[in-house]
Amino acid sequence: MFNSPIGRFRIIGFLEGLSLLVLLFVAMPLKYLAGLPEAVTVIGTLHGVLFILYLAVIAYVTFKIRWSLLWVISAIAVAFIPFGNLLFDVRLRKVSFN
Template identity: 35%
Template sequence: MLKIFRLTAILEGISYLLLFGIGMPLKYLAKIPEPNIYIGYAHGFLFMAYVVLAALFCLEQKWGLKRFVILFIASLLPFGTFYIDKKYLKPLAVSAN
């Protein structure tokens, strides 16, 4: 579960940066909306997967609501999921080995 959640967190963070760093400027500044459609769908799917996996992972780890809220808020902030991976997930992966 940890590997899947870490991968999803990283991919969600990348899709967030692509959407707002590339997709939105192309749409609003260059008037090219097509890339935003595909990036938006990918980001939406990854965001939903991240939230569901965060909830399941918190249950599995017996983390409380406070930790879930932190994970959720991180998904709304640029670079937030990268922070979550470094602060909470990577130490778990290292200790599991």
């Protein structure tokens, strides 16, 4: 899977999407319901790093395989939607970029 630009993108996209879900559904409840703001600090930092890496991989894929502007905008937009990266991954598996 790491052998192609799309494979690299899918892995980073999965990790970034997972970090958003952990932030929203684990860290935020721990902060507000259990009084543990450290959870948001740690997971939020990890999510921020993964998001920046995700943007860098989008740029890499765009230049490597000549993604259209629609694919780039879609890839960025789904990063802000819980479970969005997983749905985008399903679409990526159906399309051939050769």
